[in-house]
Amino acid sequence: MTAGQPVRHLTAAELIDVVLDPGTFTSWDEPVPGPHPDEKYERELQAARDKSGVDESVLTGEGLIRGRRVAVIVSEFRFLAGSIGLAAANRIVAAIERATREELPLLAGPASGGTRMQEGTLAFLSMVKISAAVRTHRRARLPYLVYLRHPTTGGVMASWGSLGHVTVAEPGALLGFLGPRVYEALYGAPFPENVQVAENLYDKGLIDAVVPPELLSEIVDRALNVLSPQATEPVAPPATLDVVPAAVDAWTSIEISRNRRRPDLRRLLAWAAQDVLPLNGTGQGEKDPGLQLALARFGDQSCVVLGHNRSRATPESAMGPASLREARRGMKLAEELGLPLLTVIDTAGAALSKDAEEGGLAGEIARSLYDLIGLHSPTVSVLLGQGAGGGALALLPADRTIAAHHAWLSPLPPEGASAIMHRSTEFAPALSEAQGVNVAALHANGLVDHIVDERDDAAEEAKAFCLRLGAAIEYELAALAGTPMDDLLVRRTAKYRDLGPRLATAAE
Template sequence: MKQRKQNYVTLSFDGAMVPSQGKSGKTEPAMESADVAYRLSRMFEESATASAAPNALDAADGSEYTAATTGDVRTARGTLVAPLADEGARCASKPVALVMARSKTARRMMQSVAEAGFSVCAAYTQDHRFDVHLKAAQSTVSLGDKYTDALFCNSHAVLTAAETCGASIVLLCDEALPLAEVDSFLARAAARGMRVFRPLSPEAPLLGWVLCTTDKPAIEEGTWRTCPQCGLSFDEASLASGHYVCPTCGGYLRMSSAERINDLLDANSFAEWSRCVPETDPLGFPGYAGKLTAQRDKTGLEEAVRTGVGSIAGLKVAIGIMESQFFMGSMGSVVGEKVARLVERATDERLPVVVFTASGGARMQEGLVSLMQMAKVSCALARHGEAGLPYISVLTDPTTGGVTASFAMQGDVILAEPRALIGFAGQRVIKDTIKQELPEGFQTAEFALEHGLIDAIVERQELRSTLAHLLAIQVSTASRDGIDPGESSLLVDYASVCENLEHGTATYNTVTYGMLEPEGPLFTQIAARRPRLGKALADLAGRLERTRTHTVSPKRLERALASGGFDAEAGASLEGSSGLADGAAAGGDANRAWRSVQLARNTHRPTALAYIDAFVDGFIELHGDRMFGDDGAVVCGLGWIGGRAVTVIAQEKGSDLKERIRRNFGCPQPEGYRKSLRLMRQAEKFGRPVVCLVDTQGAFCGMEAEERGQGNAIADNLIALAGLRVPVVSVLLGEGGSGGALALALADRVAMQEHAVYSVLSPEGFASILWKDRTRAPEAAAVMKMSAVEACDMGIVDAVLPEGPAPAHENPEIAAEQVRAYVVGTLGELCEEPVEKLLAARYERFIKF
């Protein structure tokens, strides 16, 4: 067969073999879309010959086939080696082929590779150094101590191994196969004079080999960086394009200020402020001045923080970025001075502030002067906040000590990167001081989210977008106070921010490395995992919400459910919650209130999150009460409704049984009301209207809720809403049970969906208290006038919103549109009213009852 003589097999783009002879028997050139599979003997000839090898595609028809001379060999760098008389020396001068394969595959390959003329080098790890297949190789090279799939497909490890053994050929099999698609690896190999091959068929590697090439140029040498979590090294450009997230283990590499600026801010938008601030040595600490000089020489940085101004998606922002590599980001007098100057100048120029924290705490060498920086920056931030300007804190690894106890935790919004170390007292200090054993996951970002200390955990690839939308929401409602949105007249709304993020000024990394899509399957795999990582974090947050310190025991809830009832505020029940069941008949067809009770409890009825998804654009959920925990029964966040930035506070029951248990069946605990209070105050600070979506049987009445001040939390919400200096609109979506519902319904306008209910107590509880007979619940519902129409007739609510031709669970889109239209129209009216007139009308609305 002619292909055998040629030592090539020509393949079409779909993998079919292309004959080299036509029907007439004459040789025909290969088609343009054909690929070529090399035989090992041909690979050896091209590696050993001193003359230029023919192009494989041109050689497929045999017209330019050139056999290699047997005496001339060349090294990986192309250097000629003279023929040697001594056979041992000749063997040592053979071209080296590095075999990247598992032991089972390698055993089959090595003999064939050696028979083709190569000196075979086998890659291994120390824990597999006694594998039998290694004895068949002329040489071996170690990749590391312990085998992992990731190690065998790591560019740096394979290239280092190939250079160590002097390989001119690299054969990729098994776990190393993804490297055949990594352009940076192929470019670097080509620059080193190495050729890389993958098998034509992974299942049959000896059938033929395909040369792997790339058109991209090799990246400069010396740009490798090692992941501290998994120990693997990666190309700097690939890490930059992947936001410095390890493509193998997903670990977050610490970023310098320059890397953070390049990854986050619009290209060429950053201008540094207060670059050089004179150092101080208040204690005259021995050797301190010399250590500062050494740190500057080592890092190229002036101090442990860098400050300036830039823009994110066109939105101008004052930004501070701490440097963990400079004295572990410790806060001395210069750090405090630079951060304080940043905030003061931002206040004077009416700019929002974003600070990325990374610190080991106060700088011990400066004693009490370092401690005073906590107070100094806090004073500057208080002045900034009084001016109605937003401050966003982003916690990175590590954020500890005095920074945690001051400006790191003083943000209007506090974000954190996944798995960042966050805490006041260091773990070593805790162990050494009080000898306390610390649980796994202690003082992580996830731990802080669980305990309600931060608003959200944001992955790096989402950070620029999240900050842009947060800034846009804050700036849009504060623009009347003179906040500068950017260098030009920028329309600040959800659509314009999305457009700017997608098509506007890109970051420096995007301009330099492309659209932030890292190369190759390795990065594709981690990118595919990231959405799941985000879901995993959300699931983790959900699991945390179910912990016994925050909510009632799930088993207790399941027992209550199994027994036919779940009590909240003395007796709300889940009986008959699937629709118009037996109780409806007991009340008669004319009992509108009881029918509404049954429909409001329908497990298929859309919950608050369904309405948020339907008409709140760009919703960003903010978690936690900053004191104890995060209550899943209350969902708070920021977004846009009808083009207007709003704060949304909603009571959420959950869409299925698992979610209902996780969210405590929509019965809030004190942490939920304190979270809503925090978001109300934030809305007031920035002049942002508040939209409340009410759907609860009532506030949770368990012992733990009483211990943590359930009544106090509801009372605080009521008095805050009474005097809140922004418009408030509330819509009752389902059940409106007692004070637990009223805590979000003391509003300028209150509406109910037509099948929602509103009452002082559940009908079961009412019947039990007054008549000692829970079975009279339908009668109680009628007596209490719980239905939307009856509540509107009494003047309790302002409007009844139709749900469409059927209840909301049968036509959710129509129901959601009715709610959206009411909220948009009402906000349009209320936002035009002067604040004092708004407050007076709210007072008159409720004082009349």
């Protein structure tokens, strides 16, 4: 979703016209206070009104986007560089609070140099109350979407500009904390080029996409189709509920799972999901090719999706600690919006490197397990193919687990386990059978709840397999909907506590 072509920077009214359905915008703005007692500042305010044609640096209101009611807050940069003083801050807070009361999703389009220097520290402190209003809105499980426009810097970028559930940016936009003019004045040198631009922030995992204004309504619509799901009809049980484990040994399944043509998460989303909106990075300056994060719907069932990115599986792109920090962003998003979480497991193992160790990979696996076992959202995990080691375990805990016929789960790749036990890899086939890594053993021991058949190898019927798996995912998501969260948490914990054959006790 990146786009590098230059675009004309739109005024607030022009952006509203581009994004909202024609003729649907209704302003929420109240008149600003009367003349400012500082005459010089009042002259600046009047000049800004004359230049911009608006009374303050933000416009607020509501309209329809693809027929859906949405609240909007849009900066007008021509009004004193979009700066936020007390009047603008109060207007923003009032709009956020109204959107919260009326249970509306909110789209913010900042373009600002930050807080208004003419109003000093009180204007600076107003970023706190704006952030508090955004927090209340988000805690009400209402979507908050941000479109960062050129330029967005200072206190705006450091508050309501950086709090979106989904954050996209205008191509070529200058985005950063410290404006380049301020940096040069303070340090006597220009700020390094191409750092504070939207495309670089995307590359660094700080924003989710770079899109021109004319595509913004499509992105918002796709996001809200997932983030604001509607009531759905019951889902009919799929035929896969009757599938039994494949009658092959564990090593056969392992070899089949390693076929490079085997369908991966990317193909699953392309063929079996709708309204897929990829998200990008942790939002904290990290992204890792080992993991994919997205919003999506399977049938009418919305979810947050996170999983291993098999399509780029190389030693350099194995799942590292940043992958799990990105995954935990997805977990938080699901929990905050009350959406189910879908995790997809398909990995030959987590990264084995100096960077992974120093980046705290083991701790990130532990925190992922901690978060998943207690996540306040319904969860479904899918064993899609390879499931080696802590990299697989980190995404596994869920209320329901679906497995492809030839998926597997092992403490290490079987060759590694063989090397530990026999100082040779030649015992990998026998050891994989003895360890119970395949779906037959996982199902018998209570981990796998639902099996999706391969006929006889998913690589040979990739689209048909993905459609069957998508139907199974839709069914499991629907089956969990409406179950009280306290019940799900109790059952989830019990499932993992009680895994394996039940041993007789002395009392029996």
